[in-house]
Amino acid sequence: MFNKKTALAASMALACAMSGAAASALDLSGETVEFVIPFSETGGSAKWANFYAPLLSEALPGKPTVVVKYMPGAGSTKGANWFQDQSYEDTEGKVIFGSSGSTQFPYLLEDPRVKYEYADWNVVLASGTGGVAFLPPDLAGKMDGLDATGLQGTDFIWGSQGATRLDLVPLLAWQMLGMSVEPVFGIKGRGDGRLMFERGEANIDYQTSAAYLDNVVPLVEAGQAVPMMTWGALDENGNIVRDPTFPDIPSFKEVCEATPACETSGDAWEAWKAFFIAGFPAQKMIFLPKGAPQDAIDTYTKAFNDVIARPDFKELSEATLGDYPQMTGAPAKVMLDLGTKVPASAKAFVKTWLHDAYGVSLN
């Protein structure tokens, strides 16, 4: 069995070599590509994966059926550990994996459950998103322009999914501004957090971009909420700039600069920035398993490029993905590096902070 396989691989390699550097060596006619996500059918990742699956199906050579396969468990580490065990040789380009900020955070925080290594995988797409924090109108009035000092005396309460999740980015940001925000842990999704805000149980909240556009903008129009800041976006050079989806809302960086208590340098800022990048601009990525040859990576990259280049892509994606860059090739690689390589000092800072402020330890 093994010999047959090696022989096959060898002959395929030979065939590739002979046909030159053609990117079409991978033909998936009649095959089924499994797009595995380490989450259940219900979350944002499922929405994202189901958005891409049919488009990818049309763009890949041979138009294979692309099915989304859910592999939830252990805060997404189960599916990622499974993917770590897959190799390109065995899966022959028919398995791709979609990871999310929830997969990256345990990896960055050295959760004991993590047995996967991002460096082994081959990124073919990186999708970013953003987030917007908002306040009730009476509290928003306490801000002096961009200066958030006026909010320091107020007790804030906030529905949160847990301090080790994506929610650590806003928590840290608010703390850096000198605000005292008490997180109510254990809510099931960001939608529940918004409902708490609408009921008046919570008096601060944030939503990712798509959810903000759908559900918070009507609140803002009705005078029940006022945007406070976005987390920002990254430009080509890795600098934090205003979020292009919300050009009128200041970024956290601007608010931080205008607030005396907050500094855009030092350990806290570096840690915030690292985890912000992992959680938002580099939130969702698609990988081929370890050992994927360059031509397979090229085939998938081209397919995603074709998807993104569709004339109707912008219109289709707006609702699901928001107005954010969908990156392939070298920019996707840069995102992978930014999102999964965090300085040891930033990790140490966050771990100490989580332990001291919330009693959370990951061992």
Added chain:
Amino acid sequence: MDLFATALPALQEAFALILQPQQIMYLMLGVLLGLSVGVFPGLGGIAGLSLVLPFMFGMDPVSGLALMVGLVAVVPTSDTFASVLMGIPGSSASQATVLDGFPMARKGEAARALSAAFASSLFGGLFGAAVLTCFILIARPLVLAFGTPEMLAITLLGLSMVAILAGRLPLKGVAAACLGLLVGTIGEAGAGGSLRMATYDIPYLIDGVKLVVVGLGIFAVPEIISLLRQDQSIARGSKLGAGWTQGVRDWFENIWLSVRCATIGVIVGVIPGLGGSVVDWIAYGHTIQTAKDKSKFGSGDVRGVVGPESSNNAKEGGGLVPTLIFGIPGSGSMAIFIGGLGLLGFNAGPQLIQNDLNVTYTVVWSLALANVFGAGLCIALSNPIARITTIRFTLLAPFLFMMIAFAAFQSRQSLGDLISLFAIGLVGIFLRRFDWSRPAFLIGFVLSNQAENFSNNAHQIASFQFRRGLEQGLNYVASPIVLGILALTVVSVVLGIRQSKMIRSEGEVVHGHKRAPLIFLLAILAYMVTAWVNAALIDLTSDKIFPLTVGTVGIVATLLLLIRMIRAPEDDPVFADREAGGEDAAAPHGLWSTLAWFGALLVLSSLLGFILALLVFLIGFFRIRGQLSWARTLLFTAAGIGGMCFLAGTLNRDFPPGLLQEFVKLPWPLK
């Protein structure tokens, strides 16, 4: 008036949109899919919707909505088949139907139970659709009125149903519910992420035990084992009964019960976060509380079918309210529904109703029509399906084992699913044998997460509000809704305890010797103490307070039972034991040898992978236990494996892999 001025034209427009041949066709397709998915135990709306989601993209919105709504709407109708005919909850929404529906089938009244169920489902579904019509326009303040304290109060109301379902000894019911609550806390705590009764070395336990596994283990496994030991058909009489019209009449005689339960269903559905798996229990508890003659519940009272079935279809209409208005799913299937809406180009939320009211109302029409089609189809198809109950059970059981093992595996796709199914099944067998209330255990388990999260959150927010001022704090925790629900809870507990002595939610049980019941009690006590100590070692108060409190209550209840056991004579109800007499004791096959067959399937799966294990298991079972000829053995085995592969193939699911698959790479379905 304004309301009608906007709603009526939109309703008409929506009716015209849905009444096109293409849309009706998609609706029917959805109904058929929903029926097929619902019939299989353990697979519900989530599995069905995931099946159609890939095809949603680019579909005409009204057709896509018709397809999805048709599918979701009929699952609570068709899941009745499994509950009534086999004693296995067809989905989590019809767990309570088992209690009276299954005994009816065993008495030869399957047809009556089914038609009463379908009539109730139809009514509940239409009621839900009607409520949804108005609620879409006015529900916003209502949903916003339900904050965390209100949710906690509703959760407590749900828990209070334990009182009525506890059986002869309320203490046993309390202990069983505490055990269920404790099993529900296994894994990572919702608030701080501390591990409870779990370790990072066994990743499976970190996510806790899933409802599908517990539902199948607590209800299905004990029933199948018990029936298998008796080696008869499910229905005792040879006739299914000509009870079709009788069933409809039964429903009509209890029309007000049906209205009340449908109302419960809608309300529970509207409140996001409660989940559909409680609704049938609340309705069942309510049914018993308001009935005059309670003596027949648990042994085949048709009202026990009418109540839950009216509520679980109505729940879907209610569940669509927060889904459409807030984009907040009330259940797992609604979450996928939102995903599907997104693929159709709509985003659930306030702007959907403002901008696309007519499209929104096609949902209402789809829901109503799907319920009518679904109930009609179920009645038309039920004769052939109901004939299953007349088959010798030994021929049926292996397929059921196959189905529940597969269904359990779908919850996490890990071998741990099968192990925990077996372990929970064992607990279920003993709970049943010693007459500890299984419904109480399940209610505890279902509500465990919510009870813990809501009480933690409510406590945290309340102390925050009190810090701002006494009045503000009081307004927060003691809102009229909270007080109302709490009053209802007290009434429910008092009535429940007073009446529960007359109710055998699981039939009569004889009592026997002291030893076996005592050992089981000590085992429960040991688990509770372990869980208590384990919780006490956690640092974070938020993560340990709940298991500590529940554990303390459970330990006290168990100790009181222990004292009673020491003092009471052997004929005291505390020593209830089904093995001491009655059907189980008279069964030709022993408990352990029968259970060993199921165990063998699971052990073989862990070695050879599911399909190969199934091959060995089916052949062995039909030949040795079933005493069939080789020809029939092979025929049945082929049918079983073929059906399994077809189902998994369509749903795009894998089978549990075994040790063998670690070393050898095999093609699907063997991989």
